[in-house]
Amino acid sequence: MLGIMLAALGCVAVWQMIGCRKPAAASPAIAIVHEIAPWPARVGAATVTLRLSDAGGQAVSGARIALEADMSHAGMRPEFGEAREIGAGRYQGRLAFTMAGDWVILMRITLPGGQKLEPQMPVKGVRAN
Amino acid sequence: MPTAPSSSSAPAESPAFDLLKVPVIGPFFGWRHARTFLQIPLLIVGIAMIAHGLFGPTLAPKNLATTVSWVHFRGALVLVLLCAGNLFCMACPFMLVRQLARRLFRPRRTWPRKLRNKWLSAGLFALILFVYELFDLWSSPWWTAWLIVAYFASILAIDGIFKHAVFCKFVCPIGQFNFVASTLSPLEVKVRDQDVCVPCKTKDCIRGRRDPSGLVVIQRGCELALFQPSKAGNMDCTFCLECIQACPHDNVGILSRPPASELMTDPRRSGIGFFSRRKDIAALALVFTFGALLNAFGMVSPVYALESWLGRVLHVSHEAPVLGLIFVFSLIVEPVLMLGLAAWLTRVWAGSRRATLPLIVRYAYGLVPLGFGMWLAHYSFHFLTGILTLIPVTQNAVASLGRPFLGEPLWTLTGVPTRFVQPLEMGFLVLGLAGSLLVTHRLAQDEAAPHPVRAFIPWAAICLLLWVAAVWLILQPMEMRATFMG
Numbered sequence: 001m002l003g004i005m006l007a008a009l010g011c012v013a014v015w016q017m018i019g020c021r022k023p024a025a026a027s028p029a030i031a032i033v034h035e036i037a038p039w040p041a042r043v044g045a046a047t048v049t050l051r052l053s054d055a056g057g058q059a060v061s062g063a064r065i066a067l068e069a070d071m072s073h074a075g076m077r078p079e080f081g082e083a084r085e086i087g088a089g090r091y092q093g094r095l096a097f098t099m100a101g102d103w104v105i106l107m108r109i110t111l112p113g114g115q116k117l118e119p120q121m122p123v124k125g126v127r128a129n
Numbered sequence: 130m131p132t133a134p135s136s137s138s139a140p141a142e143s144p145a146f147d148l149l150k151v152p153v154i155g156p157f158f159g160w161r162h163a164r165t166f167l168q169i170p171l172l173i174v175g176i177a178m179i180a181h182g183l184f185g186p187t188l189a190p191k192n193l194a195t196t197v198s199w200v201h202f203r204g205a206l207v208l209v210l211l212c213a214g215n216l217f218c219m220a221c222p223f224m225l226v227r228q229l230a231r232r233l234f235r236p237r238r239t240w241p242r243k244l245r246n247k248w249l250s251a252g253l254f255a256l257i258l259f260v261y262e263l264f265d266l267w268s269s270p271w272w273t274a275w276l277i278v279a280y281f282a283s284i285l286a287i288d289g290i291f292k293h294a295v296f297c298k299f300v301c302p303i304g305q306f307n308f309v310a311s312t313l314s315p316l317e318v319k320v321r322d323q324d325v326c327v328p329c330k331t332k333d334c335i336r337g338r339r340d341p342s343g344l345v346v347i348q349r350g351c352e353l354a355l356f357q358p359s360k361a362g363n364m365d366c367t368f369c370l371e372c373i374q375a376c377p378h379d380n381v382g383i384l385s386r387p388p389a390s391e392l393m394t395d396p397r398r399s400g401i402g403f404f405s406r407r408k409d410i411a412a413l414a415l416v417f418t419f420g421a422l423l424n425a426f427g428m429v430s431p432v433y434a435l436e437s438w439l440g441r442v443l444h445v446s447h448e449a450p451v452l453g454l455i456f457v458f459s460l461i462v463e464p465v466l467m468l469g470l471a472a473w474l475t476r477v478w479a480g481s482r483r484a485t486l487p488l489i490v491r492y493a494y495g496l497v498p499l500g501f502g503m504w505l506a507h508y509s510f511h512f513l514t515g516i517l518t519l520i521p522v523t524q525n526a527v528a529s530l531g532r533p534f535l536g537e538p539l540w541t542l543t544g545v546p547t548r549f550v551q552p553l554e555m556g557f558l559v560l561g562l563a564g565s566l567l568v569t570h571r572l573a574q575d576e577a578a579p580h581p582v583r584a585f586i587p588w589a590a591i592c593l594l595l596w597v598a599a600v601w602l603i604l605q606p607m608e609m610r611a612t613f614m615g
Contacts, residue, residue, distance in 0.1 A: 068540070073199070074189045074518060075514060077543040078541075080540075080541075099606065100608035120188065
């Protein structure tokens with residue numbers, strides 16, 4: 001009985017290792033190019049610039065983008081911001097990295113057609129001042 | 130030198146506070162199913178953590194597995210150990226699984242004699258700290274979930290094969306942490322009146338009770354082999370409270386005692402023996418103390434500079450060997466050098482007649498309060514500054530099931546501002562230093578040395594040195610990075 005239980009657990013482990021994991025983000029035919037200034041990122045305010053384009057390379061205008069920066073460790077306060085369109089398909093917003101370490105920026109994008117995306121942008125090794 | 134029975138095993142001089150006499154709480158802890166009552170919700174939480182860790186968001190701050198494990202559980206654990214006792218072991222959900230498993234299969238083997246000590250568990254404790262840093266467990270819900278699963282599987286395997294509470298006593302790293310930390314707890318499960326135990330012939334507190342046929346266990350005794358009348362302190366006590374249920378004279382209570390008192394004396398302890406002769410428990414105490422500093426060191430900026438420097442010097446680009454080197458230095462080389470020097474001074478300068486190793490073993494326990502102060506400072510920081518994050522993470526987990534009846538996640542909820550928590554951290558460190566100085570001073574006084582003050586000074590110097598290191602660590606800007614070598 002014990003052997004069967006442990007074997008079953010092993011099968012679940014293998015199944016988990018092989019696959020069946022959620023992708024980190026949805027992958028529609030929208031390309032997102034991002035840029036953070038200053039770079040390398042430092043503790044303090046940062047400017048996030050995004051360029052959205054469709055499968056044909058055309059700029060995607062009229063999207064709404066909410067930004068959220070989280071630490072890699074649970075229990076830390078996230079930072080919020082909003083990216084506004086500053087040119088055709090170009091969006092810019094500000095966030096604050098409140099401490100050094102690894103951050104992840106979540107982008108909650110609502111496309112003009114109502115489609116929603118939630119890609120993540122890792123920002124590793126934000127440096128102390 | 131081993132001492133005569135301590136206050137722990139002597140009749141209580143003055144009536145101690147007894148938790149079992151407190152209205153509502155007392156009857157609850159005296160209730161036969163109190164443990165199960167506490168285990169069930171924790172088991173449900175554990176299952177939810179595993180499920181969310183494996184199938185939920187991959188970002189640690191959004192996941193129950195990482196949030197509950199690394200923010201809430203650890204913080205609540207050390208605060209409960211400080212304010213009460215080893216209540217987590219009492220409510221341990223893993224044990225509930227073991228109980229259920231024992232209905233399916235009957236363990237028949239006895240744990241190998243060579244493993245009946247703390248060497249394995251001290252090594253596993255160090256290994257968990259190493260794995261935590263190497264795989265950045267705090268940032269991985271998936272790995273955290275698998276760690277919990279591995280725990281359940283280990284218990285099923287070990288306690289499914291071996292009789293008694295082998296996993297708790299000889300394997301469980303969390304349990305060993307709790308055992309060492311609970312030497313500083315204000316509550317202890319112990320006999321109310323030693324005189325009542327003297328004529329006792331049945332010794333139900335350790336043997337348990339069987340039905341008249343002798344085949345069916347009606348009431349378990351202590352599975353960790355602690356015989357109440359000669360039990361001294363909290364080491365190895367899981368607060369399972371079986372002894373309270375088993376005692377036919379209602380002579381076991383949850384009594385108050387001065388924290389750390391059990392570290393100052395050296396009676397023969399039931400199920401343990403003399404602390405001064407247990408090199409394995411002393412090693413566990415050192416892993417506990419130096420591991421506290423190391424675990425905090427892994428979260429501040431200088432560790433990254435050190436790793437990068439070591440990587441360049443050794444021409445190594447992988448993290449494991451560099452991290453391994455830091456661990457070997459911090460948990461073996463550094464304690465051996467520091468305590469070896471202090472022991473040598475105690476012999477040469479203070480005239481102690483003990484050999485160096487027995488001196489190291491005896492005084493190692495004196496560093497436990499300092500280590501606990503560091504664990505408290507570190508874990509209470511994460512717990513208090515992130516205490517409210519459990520709310521949005523739970524809201525998010527419930528919403529992901531398609532029924533957001535807890536509302537939209539309130540991600541702005543965090544916890545107590547850092548500026549309020551830092552004085553508390555300092556307070557814990559001061560408390561730890563005071564405790565360590567008190568214990569080492571008492572040990573030096575009891576030392577059969579002609580110069581107790583001279584015996585105290587080297588150990589006090591170690592305490593101060595470690596305390597300065599702890600304060601320095603707390604004052605460093607925190608930097609939680611998963612890219613050590615980057």
